[in-house]
Structures are given as structure tokens and as C-alpha cells.
Amino acid sequence: MNAFQRRLSRRRLLSGTAAGALALPFFELLTPGRSRAAEGFAQRLIVFYFPDGVVGPSQDGEASLWHATHQGGSVGLTPQLEPLAEAVDDCVFVNGLTMGPADNGSHPGGAVKLLTGVDGGQGESIDHALARTAGADAPFRHLLLGAMANQNNASGDKHISYPSAGNSLAPQDDPAAAFELLFGGNAGGGGPSEPDPRRVTVIDAALDDLSDLQSSLGSVEQAKLAAHLEALREVESRIKNVGSLPTCKDPGVAAVGDVYDPANVPAVVDAQIDLTVLAMSCGLSRVGVIQCSHHTSDLLMSRFEGTPLYDPGFDMRSHQASHYGPSHNPGSNEFAAYLEQRRFWVGRFAYLLQRLRETPDPVGGTMLENSVVLMCTEVCDGNTHQHHDMPFVLAGQAGGAMSTGRVFDGGGQRHAGMLASLATAMGESFAGYGDTNTPPLAGLLG
């Protein structure tokens, strides 16, 4: 299927309520000021999350149907990973990492540890740690986009991105709103070259107000106000440096209709991927998280028209399918659906990699060559909910920091070490990460 046909079929899902669809082939690339790639590091980190685990080792002891294998120097893919067949050479299939014993067996317990490496989510997640370090010079330090990630008033333990200990953020589920944020104000479409004096006045006043409040409160609520101050400064920088902001020419937005209609979710996921790639391709951001749904998801994946999951006569939810039973029984409806659902998510990850591979990087090469991308979910097997032998896949050559096309066996080390390695890939030097302060994993990069 060629790109044009794919767009047509996708547009069938789009309601046509916004101004247009994505026009990705036609944007202009400008070179961001700083090149980590030249130093051999990744320009950017993208985390792609999907809910409710994978078909791993079964309760009855059957071997995992997820984990890739070494096969005489090449990578052996499993059926769930098969959508990555064309991207094998761009991936590192990370096996054998554990998230530790705390809350093992729990979806929320896994989700809170996933990017923080800290039990109970009582720590900053790696995306935020890198947004305020490696990503701090980008106009948007942190992108957090979702697809039905706030479905039915989801509580905070269903979200994976933690700006501070114990506090997660709700992703932006609407691509149109995300587009407005990224391209509607200062950036994109050849915006103004001079700062808007009105916005300058307002942000200056806000900064002065916050400073007054900080000094009047002493030690009370200082963490909250420090985060607020950082947020104001980021926006201040965008307002005052509007003339030097990168320009993305003619970016469009995918119109997806009701973002809480499960039938629209495939289009929402792709739109959020496209937006992330677009924003990063013109240097608007270096750190992004795409959260698809959330753990114990009620997402009716059987309503994904045009996919093998589609079954208008039967409502199959993600979490329901994940409890496929004690064994890998191909005759079970849940098992069959669960396997196909995993393939769907892996396929969207493959699409992300494809978009990165086909988009030139302003610093040279392709975006994928200069990115480090993580695919993750909060537990291993969806039925047993183990936090061991977690199903991670890394991708991208990280500006030369990571060789790809291989399987990495973590040998039971903590996954926090992988999070520390992500920092290394981005050119930051974290001695360790998570509550175990696990150092970067030897052999994961390089």
C-alpha cells in the first residue's frame, strides 16, 4: 500500500472537522542551533507506550511469545514483533530486565515504575529528567500526547509521565489541540519575527507575581512553585525568542473527530505520531511521550475498522483480552484477540520508526539515525502481570551512540539502568536512575 492510499484510507476515518489533514511531505526543515548528533549522541527521545502487556510466559509455564531471539548473529522475531520485520536493523530488542519486586503482579504498580524506576511512582520519570537537561534548549521541552489516555476520567496512576515524585501528568488526547499548542501560537507557518508586546507584558507580570509568591512563602510549596517558574520561563523563552524559533512550513493537523470514539483511535495514534515527528523534525522539541490508552484499558479495540481486530458484533477490550487464560490457547477468543492487539500496537510503533526513517534530519542523515526511541508497556505477560523480563524495544541509532539490529539480554538487571542509558544516549551523564540508582547498562549502548 503506498503512502497516498494509506492517507486516503485514513482520511476515511477522519471527520473533516478541522482545517485540513497533515501535509507532511511539504514542510520546510531548518537546522536547530545545537547538534548533539555531531557529538555522537541522540538529538531526541521518544517514548511510545501501549497498555496491558504482551503475550509473555504463560501462567502454565509456556515460553514467552514476545521476546526476540538470537539466531546465529541475526534477530529472530516472534509473531507479536513481526510488524517490525522491516525495522529489525534499527532496533535493539531488550530482554531480561526487571522492574523489581515491588507490586509485582499489578498493572498500576508497573505503570508507576515504568519511566520513574521508583516504587510507587515516587520519583521523576526519565522523560522529564531529560526534558529539563538534554531537552532544555528546545522551545517545547516536553511533549506528552495521548490516544484515549484520559478515557473515562482516568486517575493519575494510569499515566506514566511524572514531573515530580508522586505526581503524573494527563496527556493531551486531542491532536487538534496539540497542534494548536505547537503550531498555533509562535511556531510554525512562518510566524511573526518580533515578540508580541502584549504577551511579553503578560508573561513578565506573571513571572514577577510568581517571584513575589515564592519569596512570601518561604519553604512551603516550593517544589510546586519551582515547577511553575520553570513552566513560565519556558513559555517566556518562546515568546521572547519568537524570531529565532524554528519554522515548520505549512504544517496541517489531522482532523480526527471524536477522540473518545474507539473507532477513531488508530487515526488519533497516527496523528499524534505525525505531530511528534513533525514538531521534532523542525526542532521544536527533543523529548516526547506518546501514551496509547492506559493500563487495565477498556478500549474497545474490536472497533478498529480496517484492522484484523475489527469485530462489529463483539466488544473486545484491551484488558479483557489480556486475561487470555492460563495457557497460550490459540482457540481462545481472548488469546487470539490479544495477540492481534499487540501486533496492532507494534505496528504503530513501526509506523513511528518509518516516519522517522523517511524524514531527513536537519543535522544530516535521517531522524531515526539521530533518535533514541523506546517502546514499552507496564507489565510483561498480560495475564500474569509479572514485572520481570519486561518487553522493551529500543530503536534508532541515537546519533551513533547505539548500534542496532540485535538482541540485548539484561540478565535480570533493573530496568532503571536502561532509563539511565537513555540519558547517556542523549549526551547526559546520569550516574544511576531510579530508587536503586542503577547505573547505565553495560553493552546496551555502543
Add this chain to the structure above:
Amino acid sequence: MGSRVRVRGLALAAFVVGCGGGPRADGTATEGDEDATTLPTFTGPSTTGISSGGADETGGEQEPSCTSLPPRQLRLLTRDEYEASVRDLFVLEPRTTCKSDAHCPAGAQCREGACEVTVVAPSSFSLAAGGERWQSVQLAGSFNAWTPDADDGAWSLSYDAAADRWSGEAPLAPGEYAYKFVIDGTDWIPDPENPQTADDGFGGSNSVLTVVGDVEERPPLAFGLGDELPPESRPPGYPFDNNAASGLVTATHVEAYMRAAHDVARLASDTADAWMPCAPLGDAGCAETFADDVGRRVLRRPLSDAERSRFAEVAADDGAEIAVEAMLVSSAFLYRSEIGTPEGDRFRLTDHEMAAALSYTLVGSTPDDALLADADAGALDAQALEEHARRLLDDPRARVAMGRFAAAWLGVEQIETVDKNEGLYGPIDASLRASMLAETTRLFEHVAFDGSGRFEELLTADYSFVDARLAALYGLDDAGTADTPAALPDTRAGLLGHASVLGSYAYSDQSSPVRRGLFVRRALLCQELPDPPPDAGGVPEVDPNATTRERFDQHSSDPACAGCHVFIDPVGFGFEHFDAVGGYREQDAGKPVDASGTLAGVGGLEEDAPFTGVAELGALLAQSDEAPQCFAHQVYRFTHGRLETEEDACAVEQLGERFAEVDFDILELFVATITAPEFRYRQ
């Protein structure tokens, strides 16, 4: 299992059930829980943390009798609070029509009172290669300055080998465009598949494309922000949107606040007569007055000298609109302050902080002039707070705020989005969902303000407010009216029979005894259960030959499940006369419904209290010790923006006692939270 209990982060004061092990005061479970088979019994709250102090009958200022107090905090306004505040501050009315483009969302124009946008589908371009091996095909035309040069941003088509075609698409505004394809950067040809052409001035022809858009109507800006502020995050187990700890400002928030402030300021200029003391632009004297007067209302307190000069300078230099914007992005507006001033070894909230807390708790909005005046005068002692509380409860906004409280407490807002299988249940559209939600908020409002006022009535009401569609769903003959509720049959009573509850706690295609049972335990009894064990199965598949009850039988027959599910499913089975959208059913899978259940381990009731159907379950809960105590917990959480911890245990307990003293009157409970010492004092 202990770790699973802990991860829920549930506070001490809630009654944590370690399945089979009894309620846990400290949120931990003991060894051997998995094997324990005894039922938890409610032992009542402890009496630790209460000192011998008591009510001071003379001065109206009750001293804190608890040795621990909640902490000082800043509370970010919720989206609802923000919207209500700007509406009240600037006398904005919800719009149904527009007068100018300023009343319309970005990109929309106001035409004859309606906001309209022109929606254009992207234009597709395609060229058959006919076997030619071209290196590139560019699209050049009047829309991109006819550039064929990739360095100038030429538009490149992409090649699909299977179709042997070059194609791409571009979002073009309505209008007429001329274009050509440029092959390999040199060969300019018109689009052979487009019959519309025009002379190109070089002896050839251009292809001509006419782009037309569809005009669509958009709702006018209500108050300028709509749903543009980021959604609130909330910790698990905390039902409301106002959790103080979760209220963090990110750069995304800042952008949204600036946009909202800009929109509000534009709308407020239409109503300037109602709120603006004088026109400050270029008038230093007026600018000071403006800053003091408007600033005091926006920031809910008199301005500091620094603030006065800051806002006055903006008002004088840039005018009222930008000054309002600056005030609305101020941290002093965006956070409700509960910081206080030192008084002995604790802190007493300032009168202005109390005025704000009172107003946001009861009417969901900023303090009015009367409240601010008393705060200015330093007159807000406990007695004055109570008088203001009673006054504000007569305000129509209190009814709206109470309805919102109820919807959040019960978690039924999700009825607006939760998926339902329309093949099974027919259309469950937005208007029907709105009716379902309204039924619940309306009942709460009616009971609190117009009915007995008592908590019990929420669970036992033999009437409800339904419109024609909801009446049809319920199988009622008459819908009643806005003021006259419809009588319910014996099978349905109180909140537990509402479609909002029944539908929110069900799947898309089946009822859910587990979700409904957990709803009762969590929302109504404040009991938390651990997550299921790792190897727990999923929801049994729908089976045309088995009732829901039969399908969930494993939960009681398998000892590994029964430890917890004995507290869940036998409660949820009581709802089995109601399908996934709240419709009544006599049969499930062709067999008569059995809606008998038991309510185990609840104080004030017999062990394993039996019941049949939601009316009897509601009556049991109403008689229980826990349900009203839990309601007092929820009101405390809502008032303080906190999931209670040890620091709040004493205050929560006293509030529960107070609830009993006022005969479980809902509004009196809210008044009691306002007059409680913990409302005024912080650690």
C-alpha cells in the same frame, strides 16, 4: 499482598479492607492474608489524636481539639472553578449567539449571530507515471510561488511503484489555483487527468483547481476558554478534580492560561460597564483605582504595593484588557492560598483565604462582594463564616456546585463517554447520556435543598427526575417534569437505580457485578480492596446460555478469588436486574434474574446482611454506620483538596460525629466543614 495494599496509597482514615483480614487502619496487611478466611468487621475509628479541647460556646471561635491539623497548601483552580470565577468576576453570560468574531473560536467568523468556519478537505494531486522512470515529480503552482526547487520548499509527490503513480496532497484554502507538475526538475506539464485548464502565457496551458470549502457552524465561545485548560490529574482513590497535590502548572498550562486570559479579557470588554471602575489607559490615577478595585476581586484579597504598581503600570500603559490578562495569569489568581499567618504553634488562614475557601467549597467560584467586605474588615470569625455559608447555600450557584460534587463523588461523569454497544442497547447518544447525568445531579440537589435534606434519602428515594427517554429506558409510564419527579417502581430506588451509576459501572456489552460491587465499597463505604492477584482471570465472556451471576461463579468457588470477591460480587449481584445501560430486565440469558445478595462486613448491620435488589441494598446502606461516615469523608476530601492521611484523621472523625449530630443533613454537613476548626487552622 501487603505491597498491593500499600500501592493504592490509600489514606489511614479510609477503611482499608485487607481481604479476609479485616479493615486496616494503617493501610498495611498482615502476613497470611491470603489464607485468612474471616470476614472483616468494621471496628470504628480510633480515638487517638483527640485532645480534651472542645467547642467554645462563647466566642464562636472553636479551638482546634485535634492535635494534628492539615498542612498549608496552594490549590490550583480547577477548570470548573476557573470558568465560574471569570464568569462571576466579569459578569459574563454563556453565549448562544455571537456579535463579532471575538465571540467565536479561533479561525471562525461571526455571520448573522452564528460562528462559522470554512472546512476544506486537503487537495489531492496524482500523476500516472506510465512506466516512465522519473527521479522526481514536484507540484508547482500559484499556491507555492511556482517553485520547482526543493531548496525553496517545492512540494514533492511520492512514488508508489505498485500503482505506478506519483501522488501527494496539500491543504489549500478556498480559491482558484493554477498548477503544473514538474518532472525531474525540468519538464513542466499540466495535469493530464484534470480537464480544467487555462492559458499559461507561454503558449501552453496550466491546470486549474478550484478549491471550495464547506461552511460549518461552531458554538460561540462560552467564556473564552471552553475545554482548553488541561484536564486535572487526581490520585487513585480521590474522586474529585481539586486535589491540591496534583495541581501542577506545566508549560502547557501556562500557554493555556495565557490563551484563556486573552479570550476572557476580550469578552470582558463587552461587559466593562458592569465591572470596570474607570478607563485606565493613559490615566495614572484611574490605573491605581483599577488595579486596586479589579485586582482585589481577581486575586481575592487587597493587593500588595508591588502588585498595585505592577498592574497599575500595565493598565496605564497598555489598557484594561491587557491588565486583566496579566491578573488572570497571576499565580495569586490561579492558586487558592491556604497558607495563613502564624498563631502560636500553628497557622490561622487569613480572612481572605477563608473567604475563598468558603466560596469555592459551596458555590464553586470566587468570593462575592459581601464576603470580601467582611474579609477586608477582618470579621470572619466562626459565626460570620456560618452566616455566609448559609447565605451562599441559598445562592443558585450552590445547587450547581452540589450537583457537580455528587457527580464526582459517585464517578458518574464518565457516563458521558463510557462506550456502550448500541447494537445491543440502541442509540445511547449524547443527549440520553446528559439526561442520565442530570438525573443524578438533580436528585442530589433536590434531596439536599428541597427534600428531607438527609443523606439516607439519596439511597432510598422512591422517585426520580427523568425525561421521556430515560422514562422509556426505565419502563415508566410518566416522565414527570423538572419540578415534579416521577414515581419509581419497587425495583428501583435512589442513586443505586440511576442509569448513570449502572452504566458507569458496567461494560459496553454486559453488566458488571464486580464494578458495581467495588463502586459500593469505594464510593459509598470508603473501603479499598487490593488489586486482584497476578494470575486472576479476566471478565468471563458473554455466554448466551449463562447468566452473569453464573459466569462470575468462579469468584466464589475458587478460594483464591473468594477472599476478596466475597465483599464485591454479592453486593454487585444485587444490581442484576439492570443491564449495562440501566435498563430493567426480568431475564438474563433466558433465565430469571436473581438479584439477591449479601453485604458483608459492614458496621451497624448483621453479618452478611442479606438483601434483594437495589432498593433493599440502598436501605441497608442507609442504616449502616459506614455509608454516612464515608460521605463525611468525601465532603472533607472535597473541602480540603486532600486524600486524608494521619494528619486529618481526627478532623475527619469529628466531622463524622457532627454529621450524626445534625441527623445526617447534607447541607448541615457542609456547614460543619466550614465551621470546623480545621477549616481555619493549619499545621
